[in-house]
C-alpha cells in the first residue's frame with residue numbers, strides 16, 4: 001500500500017516531523033507489516049493520504065462520521081489525524097504521547113486495510129489496536145500495535 005503524508009498549513013507541526021512519525025509507525029516490525037501480508041511505501045502520488053488536520057478540518061473531512069472536533073477518522077482514501085489528539089494524546093495514554101501517536105496511526109490505517117472495531121477480549125489483556133482506545137480501554141491495557 002502506498003501513502004502520502006500532509007500537514008494542514010498553519011498547524012505548528014512540521015510536515016517532515018509528522019511524516020517521520022507516520023513512516024516509523026507503518027514500517028515498524030511490530031506493526032501491520034509484521035505478519036508479512038502488508039507493506040507500506042510513501043510516494044508523492046499515493047491514493048491513501050495521511051493528513052494531520054485541525055479539529056474543524058477533521059470534522060469536515062470525516063463527515064458524515066461525527067468526530068466532533070475530538071477524534072480522528074478514516075474516510076475514503078483519507079486517514080485524518082486530529083491535531084488536537086496529536087498534540088495532547090488521550091487519557092488512556094497519559095504521559096505516553098509517542099505511544100498514543102503510534103496507536104492512532106495504526107488504528108486509522110487499520111480501517112484503510114478494511115478492518116472494523118474490536119472490543120477488549122478480557123480485563124488486563126493488551127487492547128486490540130482496532131479497539132477505540134481514544135475513548136477508553138474497557139479494562140484492557142493500552143496497546144498501539146496490531
Ligand SMILES: [Zn+2]
Nearest residue numbers: 107111117132
Ligand atoms: Zn476506528
